[in-house]
Amino acid sequence: NAGVTQTPKFQVLKTGQSMTLQCAQDMNHNSMYWYRQDPGMGLRLIYYSASEGTTDKGEVPNGYNVSRLNKREFSLRLESAAPSQTSVYFCASSETGRGTQYFGPGTRLTVL
Amino acid sequence: AQTVTQSQPEMSVQEAETVTLSCTYDTSENNYYLFWYKQPPSRQMILVIRQEAYKQQNATENRFSVNFQKAAKSFSLKISDSQLGDTAMYFCAFMKTFGNEKLTFGTGTRLTIIP
Numbered sequence: 001n002a003g004v005t006q007t008p009k010f011q012v013l014k015t016g017q018s019m020t021l022q023c024a025q026d027m028n029h030n031s032m033y034w035y036r037q038d039p040g041m042g043l044r045l046i047y048y049s050a051s052e053g054t055t056d057k058g059e060v061p062n063g064y065n066v067s068r069l070n071k072r073e074f075s076l077r078l079e080s081a082a083p084s085q086t087s088v089y090f091c092a093s094s095e096t097g098r099g100t101q102y103f104g105p106g107t108r109l110t111v112l
Numbered sequence: 113a114q115t116v117t118q119s120q121p122e123m124s125v126q127e128a129e130t131v132t133l134s135c136t137y138d139t140s141e142n143n144y145y146l147f148w149y150k151q152p153p154s155r156q157m158i159l160v161i162r163q164e165a166y167k168q169q170n171a172t173e174n175r176f177s178v179n180f181q182k183a184a185k186s187f188s189l190k191i192s193d194s195q196l197g198d199t200a201m202y203f204c205a206f207m208k209t210f211g212n213e214k215l216t217f218g219t220g221t222r223l224t225i226i227p
Binding site: 031033035040041042043044045048050058088090092094096097099100101102103105106108 | 116145147149154155156157158159162164203205207209213214215217218219220
């Protein structure tokens with residue numbers, strides 16, 4: 001039982017490049033989330049998915065797209081990376097109505 | 113919109129002592145959850161403790177306990193018999209019980225346990 005996994009762990013991009021961050025969970029949770037963490041700030045929600053086939057914007061969605069591929073997987077795509085997207089990205093999942101979210105290990109992304 | 117405030121950016125305490133981390137929040141909701149998450153240098157976000165707002169009894173998990181004051185919108189974390197492994201960032205977070213289940217985080221408190 002791996003919980004929530006994320007790939008890659010680290011990534012360096014040049015401005016304008018694109019990439020997809022992958023997230024998978026094996027806890028059969030309906031809800032999945034993408035957060036970013038910047039220095040001096042708590043985690044901020046980018047997008048979330050309450051169930052397979054649905055996605056909604058969070059607090060900071062600009063510059064990102066998401067895909068809920070199936071119940072297990074929820075990917076985050078940067079179409080044209082900008083230095084302002086340098087951050088640590090966390091994926092999380094939860095069982096609907098239970099409250100507690102379980103987090104992946106994070107991806108440290110640097111955009112030059 | 114909900115806000116979560118952690119007014120102590122950094123704290124330090126001697127090993128084996130007790131330390132209390134503060135958190136206040138602002139909401140018009142009556143039903144919600146409150147959480148404390150720990151983030152050690154490994155970067156992993158680890159749930160420490162959770163509290164349902166409808167419960168009057170304060171949550172406890174081994175050496176960790178909370179003081180939940182609903183009227184004052186205060187949710188402090190007490191760590192007893194602190195250990196070196198407690199060194200980490202601690203985040204307070206809020207979630208409405210009904211509707212979208214989005215966490216709102218505070219800015220964190222960096223706790224250092226001194227040997």
